[in-house]
Amino acid sequence: MVPGVLFAAIAVLIGVDVVGDQLSGASGLHLGAETGVFLLALSGLAWLWRQVLLSRRRTRQLQRRLLDARADVGRLRADAAHWRSEAQSLLQGLGVAIDRQFAQWGLSAAEREVGLLLLKGLALKDIAETRGTSERTVRQQALTVYRKAGVAGRAELSAFFLEDLLLPQAAQQGS
Structure with missing residues (x-):
């Protein structure tokens, strides 16, 4: 946010200087140049503010996606645990059946x-x-x-x- 403070400070200082120069009767070229720098500082400040807002919006979107992904991972882990439990029971039954058949042979x-x-x-x-x-x-x-x-x-x-x-x-x- 340091660049934003810098642009704001420059805009304020130049704005004050333009008003002071106008009151003291400075030349039109001087006033035009300082007004141009003032407008440039304001546009830089506006651009930075827009970037901050876009970054905040992207951050909120990413946070929502992260929460959704965590919920998905939680569901997948629960499904995997259920499958492992069910498969373990079935495999134990298969193991018993194989052992029984081996004994018959x-x-x-x-x-x-x-x-x-x-x-x-x-x-x-x-x-x-x-x-x-x-x-x-x-x-x-x-x-x-x-x-x-x-x-x-x-x-x-x-x-x-x-x-x-x-x-x-x-x-x-x-x-």
């Missing part, structure tokens, strides 16, 4: 662990590192899981558990 504890890691999508090498065993051992355990489950490989194992998660065609079209 007669998988050992090691085979169950390998089966879960296969379902999670880990590579045989990564499963071996995670379990602290050789890749050859993991490969053999995976083959045993597939044989006991009656599936040809990882894709069929995953499909066994996930195939029914796909909604029927009619249900997909309704949503």
Whole structure:
């Protein structure tokens, strides 16, 4: 706001000087020059005042947008928390169902662990590192899981558990 004070001070001082010069009979050229500077100072002051008003308006708009964005973030966080809670419950149910099916197939504890890691999508090498065993051992355990489950490989194992998660065609079209 310092430039505004400066323009206002200049305008006042020049205005006083113009009036004083006019009363003392200064030349028309001198009065014209000082009047021009006075008008320039007034227009600078008007321009600055307009900028201040525009800045205030933009600030209010940005504050409203910020409040709206905060409200949106709050709603999104609430939606995400609800989804996570619901998904967690469903995943726990799926985990129980998978474990029950593994038991029906007669998988050992090691085979169950390998089966879960296969379902999670880990590579045989990564499963071996995670379990602290050789890749050859993991490969053999995976083959045993597939044989006991009656599936040809990882894709069929995953499909066994996930195939029914796909909604029927009619249900997909309704949503």
